[in-house]
Amino acid sequence: MKKLILLGSTGSIGRQATDVVRRMRSEFKIAGLATNSNLALLKKQVAEFRPEIVSIGSEEGAKDLSAWCRKNGIKSTVVYGLDGLIEVARYRPADLVLSAVVGSIGIKPLFEALNAGTNIALANKEALVVAGDLVMAKAKKKKLAIIPVDSEHSAIFQCMKDEDSRSVEKIILTASGGPFYRSKKKHSEITVADALAHPTWDMGPKITIDSATLMNKGLEAIEAHHLFGVPLKAIEIVIHPQSIVHSMVEFKDKCVLAQLSMPDMRLPIQHALTYPRRYPSALKTLDLAKVQRLEFGRPDFGRFRCLKLALSAGETGGTMPAVMNAANESAVAAFLQGQIVFTAIPKVIEKTMASHKVQKKPDLEEILLADAAARRYAQEIIQQHSI
Ligand SMILES: NC(=O)c1ccc[n+]([C@@H]2O[C@H](COP(=O)([O-])OP(=O)(O)OC[C@H]3O[C@@H](n4cnc5c(N)ncnc54)[C@H](OP(=O)(O)O)[C@@H]3O)[C@@H](O)[C@H]2O)c1
Known part of the structure; x- marks a missing residue:
């Protein structure tokens, strides 16, 4: 029996993991x-589930939860805040930590889980975007696995199984294109409700907006670069509106392997939790005759500037991906709260990136400082409406 730790258990990935x-x-x-x-x-x-340890964001929440546990005869240890999140991440004994919190808040718990010697099932892509070199080096040193949960990376992971990474020519990362790929709607007229209406995936609000701006695909390209050791230039992004082909790998001999299934996150979650074994799942069978058409197209980098900004941050490396990610998290939160319009999201990111002096080989502390400074700068731009 595997002992699991779920970080972000109430979110979209967390709830599907409990399913x-x-x-x-x-x-x-x-x-x-x-x-x-x-x-x-x-x-x-x-x-x-009667966990041994449980963490909530605030002290008041922890008091409420502790009293409720006592009343119901539940013996879980209750902790709170970032310290609590970290304590749960490094709780031992555990076989696997599923990190499904959203945003760069996931970095410290991820490091602590690795330090404690626990394998990771990783949904929290921002941690890899921001500190991928350090995370992968730590996992390698500790001989621990990072099993991807993101459907695209799960697909690539499955296609690469038993393959030598030196024989990879390129990774073909598929993207649904989000709600605006074929839409004639001007980006300046997009509302929060429009952007939250994803055509194929039901996800948390932040990643749904990232999918609408195509920032998500930029974050995923950086994530794939770190997970599979493939240069960013060898990662091609292809729009595939049906979300049936979850990604592909082209090898040196021009053979292309793909992983196909119905779009349902419970499959990559289950794959990561049960790896290396496969079990029956709750998924609907893929009926290709019913699907009929699998279409592929190129992304429009001009209309979706966030994608270009993310890839450029990834190419620059050092502290720049952390700055790009922090600016994006600030801009998306401001858009969701109605503080800025959809078209301001790339502007906030671009301005914040332009203000940053890159450090080439940062340690974790320097990355976190760059992240905090970028958030402050992005907030100033948002507050001053100087976009
Ligand atoms: N959803 C998907 O289909 C999908 C697919 C691929 C990858 N991912 C990635 O998976 C991650 C989670 O996405 P999601 O869609 O599941 O997000 P979500 O629905 O917004 O859930 C986020 C989870 O993180 C928790 N959380 C947020 N801030 C926290 C903090 N400071 N301390 C402790 N917990 C915190 C939330 O708690 P509360 O509920 O209490 O706020 C919630 O449980 C993201 O990195 C996303 O990019 C998601």
Whole structure:
């Protein structure tokens, strides 16, 4: 039986992970849960899975949860805040930490889980974007696995199994294109509701906006570069609106391997949790005759400037991906709160990147400082409406 830790258990990935565990009770024991503010759902999860340790964002939340646990005879240790999140991440014994928090808040818990010697199932792509060199070096040194949960990276991981990474010619990263790939709507007229209406995936709000701007694909290209050791230039982005082909790998002999399945995150989550074994899943069978058409196209870098900015940050390297990511997190939060318009998102990122002096080989502390400075700068631009 695998002992699991779920970071971000109340989010879109976290809830789907608990679905997977619920279907495979004899395979897993949830030892730890961590979340931010959704106390009502966290209580339900604690009642169901009886974790040994559980973390919530605030001290008040922790007091409420502790009293509730006592009343219900539940013996879970309750912790809170970033320290609590880290404590759950490094809780031992555990076999696997699923990191499904959103944003660069996931960096420290990821490092602490690796330091504690636990394998990782990684959904939190921002941690790799921001500190990929350090994370991969740490995992290598500790001889630990980072198993991707992102559907594209799970597909690449499966295509690369038993292959020598030196025989890879390129990675072909597929993208649904988001809600505006074929839309005639001017980007200046896009509302929050328009941007949250993703055509094929039901995800948390931040990644849904990243999908609409195509920033998500830029983040994923950087993520793939770190996970698979392939240069960014050898990662091609292809729009595939049906989201059936989850990504492909072209080898030196021009053979292309692809992974196909219905678009349902429970498959890559289950794959990461049960790896290297495969079990029956809750997915619908892929009926290609019913799907009929699989289309592919090129992304429009002119209309989707966030994609270009992310790739350029990845090429620059050093502290620049952290700065780009921090500016994007600030801009997306401001857009969701109605503080800025959709077209201001790339402007905030571009201005913040332009203001940054890159450090080439930063350590974790320097990365976190660059992240914090970029957030402050982006906030100033947002507050002053100077975009
Ligand atoms: N959703 C998908 O289909 C999908 C696919 C591929 C990759 N990913 C990646 O997976 C990650 C999670 O995405 P999501 O869509 O599941 O996001 P989400 O629905 O917004 O969920 C985020 C989770 O993180 C928790 N969280 C946020 N800040 C936290 C903090 N400071 N301390 C502790 N917990 C915190 C949230 O808690 P509360 O609920 O209490 O706020 C929630 O449980 C992202 O990096 C995303 O890019 C997602």
